[in-house]
Amino acid sequence: MTLARDSSPAISSQQQAAEQALTDTVVNSFDNAPNERLKQLLQGLTQHLHAFIREERLTEAEWNAAIEFLTQAGHITDEKRQEFILLSDVLGASMQTIAVNNEAYENATEATVFGPFFVDDAPQIPIGGDIAGGAPGQPCWVEGTVVGTNGAPVPGARIEVWEADEDGFYDVQYADDRVAGRAFLYSDDNGRFSFWGLTPTPYPIPHDGPVGRMLAAVGRSPMRASHLHFMITAPGKRTLVTHIFVQGDPLLASDSVFGVKESLVKNFEQQAAITPTPDGRDLSGATWSCVRFDVVLAPEGV
Template identity: 50%
Template sequence: MRNIDEDTITQAVLESMDGCRNPRLLTVMTSLVQHLHAFAREVKLTEDEWFTAIRFLTDVGHITDDKRQEFVLLSDTLGLSMLVTTQNNKKPAACTEATVLGPFFVDGAPEYQNGDDVSNGAVGAPCFVQGQIRGVDGKPVANASIDVWQSDEDGFYDVQKTTEDVGDMVHSARGKLRSLADGRFHFRSILAEAYPIPHDGPVGKMLDALGRHPWRPAHLHFWIKAPGYDTLITHVFRDGDQYLDSDAVFGVRSNLVVEWVKHGPGIAPDGSVMTTPFYTLDYDFVLNQQEAAA
């Protein structure tokens, strides 16, 4: 491998991987090396630009911790997350579309019963959410696991506002419940509002340099799992939001946009008396049924 130059370096790197025993890893790394080298040649990458990129990735790593995932933000804002999501979630047209997980999901959310208030003190207008989970054949999906999470009206998720470890934090606007025997679910939360992704770090600087804004349209996250069905990670967007056509992470799908209906003071869907305006959201999810093992 002596005297390698810009014309022979790519092949030398590929040949160095001949001992790889993992076929998939070899496929991925071969393509990665080829595309990276082709990119550097195409743009005639300078050493200063290369050092800037290394510093940028180093900064992304330094700001990442158990409450903030800057690498996910980077992937999201470059469209890579949505690309991977789309190509790995090709389902029948009747199924609810998947979209990005985002950087704010955490394990260990508190468990609630249907009808409970998952907001747990999060600031925002009251919102009553209901819907049904069913398969493409129309059959209700009972006992499906449903994770929900969202930001408050100030645009912050609970993990962004605590100084505690994630495992010790007080969760708000986040919870886990299960669908009922008829596939239905219902809970109380708060109105979804638009918010900017964290943009005080390297990803925010990148967006600013590119003339892009950091805003996401208002939405409510769902992660739905049920035996015999494909897992669905998605979120429902609030119709009329000004950022629906310029989502910073490219996650909007038309069939995920729905109206949050505003109501004046009165009787809420759960029978409680509301002295202030409140909202309702009604959305059904259709899961793809897995093929039975041969």
């Protein structure tokens, strides 16, 4: 006689054997899968899923509630909203997958979550251009370089950038189809880049669906720390998906998707309205901020 958990009743050896036999039968059902990787993944998933059900002594009502939760997540997902990415993010699964697939390599910039708001076909801007597209917020000058781990500049790196406006909304959440707060540009021959964006502000992940209800049920906040998204690609380099975060943001320690890394926290320096801008842009007396983000790309395949 053994206990599954301290708070669970004793489970007979006969019951344990029956449960293990079912797990073994399901695992073995994948033995003839022609794709070895698919076989490995499905057998591993089965073993872990059955272990969870057995260890927690999951009730049928709880399992049905889980199925209903996933069904609701599917119903609310569309071309502009991906509830399953939100679920992956708030469970830390996205960050764990990133950790597994982006092992630390020398001085390469750390990766973090992709998030649910990236879209293809963002407009291209020149170096020094503006990604805001009329979205509300404080102007922010962003500059930096893209280099390899050997320090050599990476010219022509494609730099995708996207962010929320000061009200916490991405353009895909707007009622119309306008594009704002996103663009891409290329690094110059010396690996340098610069652009105007918005000073990041905190915002909640969408919490009017099943993931939001789950967070509320366990007393967790949906708030994300202030950040600016980057995806940087270049031939021969590992693709980098990352953010930079605002130094001093009180949400750094409680980001709802566990995306904050200390190396990605940057000083967004506030500038007085009378301070000249780096490119001479006239901000009509508005305050602005500036930040530097120097990117180090790891080699492809590491």
